Amino acid sequence: MNKAKSIDREKVDFTALLYKGDWYKMSCYDNDTDNIIWHINNCMNYIIMLSEEQLPSWQAPPDLELMTGDWSELELLALYQELLPKACVSGYIADAGVVNRVKKAFAPRRIYVRKK
Numbered sequence: 001m002n003k004a005k006s007i008d009r010e011k012v013d014f015t016a017l018l019y020k021g022d023w024y025k026m027s028c029y030d031n032d033t034d035n036i037i038w039h040i041n042n043c044m045n046y047i048i049m050l051s052e053e054q055l056p057s058w059q060a061p062p063d064l065e066l067m068t069g070d071w072s073e074l075e076l077l078a079l080y081q082e083l084l085p086k087a088c089v090s091g092y093i094a095d096a097g098v099v100n101r102v103k104k105a106f107a108p109r110r111i112y113v114r115k116k
Contacts, residue, residue: 020083043064
């Protein structure tokens with residue numbers, strides 16, 4: 001399998017669980033919804049910037065920091081896709097450009113059948 005097209009699903013799922021857990025913990029001790037939405041926006045934008053090979057200006061907390069060399073673009077898009085429903089419920093507005101990139105990257109493959 002091509003390394004560029006492969007996704008380490010366990011890494012994506014584990015990291016998504018870390019992010020969701022962090023958001024849940026924050027919502028338990030912080031009653032300011034604007035502060036929580038700000039944090040979620042920063043996390044999602046951090047993933048977007050890494051997927052575009054840009055250096056994020058926001059410094060992620062140590063437990064949420066992603067090592068850029070360890071993550072491929074497809075893995076970052078898969079992480080974004082995994083976190084998107086929870087982030088939207090919390091007030092995040094999805095980035096249309098990244099949603100299109102996710103759709104293109106994970107579009108169902110078409111199978112053509114020749115008739116005899």
